[in-house]
Amino acid sequence: MNKILAKIKNKPLSFQIWLITGAVLTIALLLYSLSLPFILRSIIISEKHDRLEETQAFIIEEGHFDDLNQGEAPEGFSFPKNESNNDGPPIKFSRVPRHFIINQDGEITDNDNLNIAEKIKEDIFRSENPASRSELKIDSNEVIYYVFQELDAAGEEKYIVSYLRSRYSDSLFSEFFIRLIISLLVFLFLAWLISIFVARYLTKSLQVIKMQVKKIANREWDQPLEIDRKDEIGELANTIEWLRQQLVERDEKQQEFIQQISHEIKTPIMVLRSYVQSMQDGIYPRGDLQGSLEAMEAESYKMEKRVKTLIDISKMDYLSRQNLKLEAVNIDKLLEKKLEKLSWRRRDVSWSLISDNMKLKADKEKLEVIVENIIDNQFKYAAEKIKISSKKIKKEGKPIIQLRFWNDGIEIDSSELKKIFDKFKKGDDGEYGLGLAISKVLVELHGGEIWAANEDGGAAFYINFCEEL
Known part of the structure; x- marks a missing residue:
């Protein structure tokens, strides 16, 4: 099975869509065609019993017990003889309900086919827990569907029985099943044709995307990719x-x-x-x-x-392609160490550190580069103060360690907030300050995020690290 699936995966997508669609439709239609005849047969049988019970209820309600089977054929009409049906009406009239009474002595009254009535009576009395509706198979081509109920006849125990003769039911369902299969095969063929067009429609856009990706790989990226789809x-x-x-x-x-x-x-x-x-x-x-x-x-x-x-x-x-050597790093001690190291650059700037003595699972060497670059930037642009803090927060239900670096220097232009970490960004002094760009690469390598904001009359930098990598 795995080999077959592997071969299919190597085929064009249009062929896979066509094959999967066809397989799903085939299985669905096969199950449908197998179950429908049985469902239909159950419905037809239930309808027969319902009709018998309705007819029987009418007879009891109107009290027509004198001649239960009168009016079954037009007055003066005599059934034509049929050698295959000497007892009872011909096959074409077998769908007409017939009725008879079983008295307390087990005698059958008012029925034109005593042979059928006797068989039904034996079936009723033979069952230990007879159901009010049942069926009796006479031979391979005929089934009797009947219902019965007890009559309240002044202390005399009587039963009224109504039945229908159903001939050639098997051939009917066989013919129905054959026609159903033929219609389903036609439907399946049409569905497969439609699936081919659907597959081509879907893969047409993918072909365009594939050609565009090849162009991008060859640095031919001047032409935009335009596909009008929302899926x-x-x-x-x-x-x-x-x-x-x-x-x-x-x-x-x-x-x-x-x-x-x-x-x-x-x-x-x-x-x-x-x-x-x-x-x-x-x-x-x-x-x-x-x-x-x-x-x-x-x-x-x-x-x-x-x-x-x-x-x-x-x-x-x-650095962006290096693997991390993770270990537990005391982030607060690292911040304090770097602050003391870089504070010599600006003796006129005071700094403060607020922390909760937290440990972060990170690559220590790369984390030092991140912190040093950010703190160096703070001393470069601060006027008089630098405030750094670390705390734990929740983001989307996940624990996060957040570092905040703030200085009271000039605010960052709003148009530059997102570009400030660009490695090709040139500073106001004409120099390419790559420290922030390197920090961004290393933070993202740790699965974190870094951004800048203007707060409290100065500039702030935020770094979020996942507590567990």
Whole structure:
């Protein structure tokens, strides 16, 4: 079975849809065709008994006991002879209800077919707990359906019996079953044809999506993916279109970044070369040797910063693919350690830490990078104060450890709140501050989230970590 399923999974989706639809319809129709004749037969038999009981109730209510079977055929009409039906009316009149009475001595009165009546009487008396409605099989082609009830006849025990003769019932149901199967086969064939068109309709959009994904893989992402659907296929198309837009935006930013950083590296190199050539010719661009060397050192420092930026971007991509080495880390001690380490940068800034002495299951080395980058950013932009806190909260019923970093510096422009963690984001000082971008990568690697907000007249950064990874 597993081998068959594996082979089916390797087939085109349109074939799978066609095959599954056909299999489901076949099973459903087969069960329906097998059960329907029995259900229909039960309904017909129940209807026969209902008709007999209604007729019998009418006879009792109107008191027509003198001639129970009168009026069954038109007056003056004589049934034609039929060799296969010498006792009782012909087959074509067998669906007419017949009645008879069984008195307290077991004698049958008012019946034109004593042979059938005797068999019914024996069947009633033979049963230990006779039902008020039953059936009696005479032979392979005839069944008698009958109902009976006791009559209140002034102390005399009597029964009135009503019955119907049903001939050729098996052939009727056989014919019905054959016609049902034929109609179901026609329906199944039409359903399979429809399923082919449905499969092609569904897979047409998937083919378009497949071609678009191939183009994206080849960096041909200028053409948008447009599929006018609101179902799961439409959602998939919208997701791929969102991915395309993100790749286009990232590619544009990356190209812009490479051009800018290349220019910024090229400029100090040209300056250094010109200084070296001038000094080889005995000319000092800054008046003397010391001044020229200091200028060259400044240019090399600029070039070093640009190269470090490139290294940090490569490092960020590397870190995003690393596995975590999880261990229990005391987050409060880590925060305090980094605050004391970085506070030398701004002796004029005071800081406070409010925590509950909590431990977080994380990669200690990467968590240190996250905390250090965020705290470094706080000291860079704070005016006089930095407040850091850690606490446990509930989010969607799950325990979360939340870190909050706040400083009283200038608020972040609302349009920049979501872009501030972009690795190609250039700061107001013209530098590419990759610390926040690296922190975002590492937080998401831990399954957490990070965001910025303007609060209490300053800027705040929030980090949420799942308590258990």
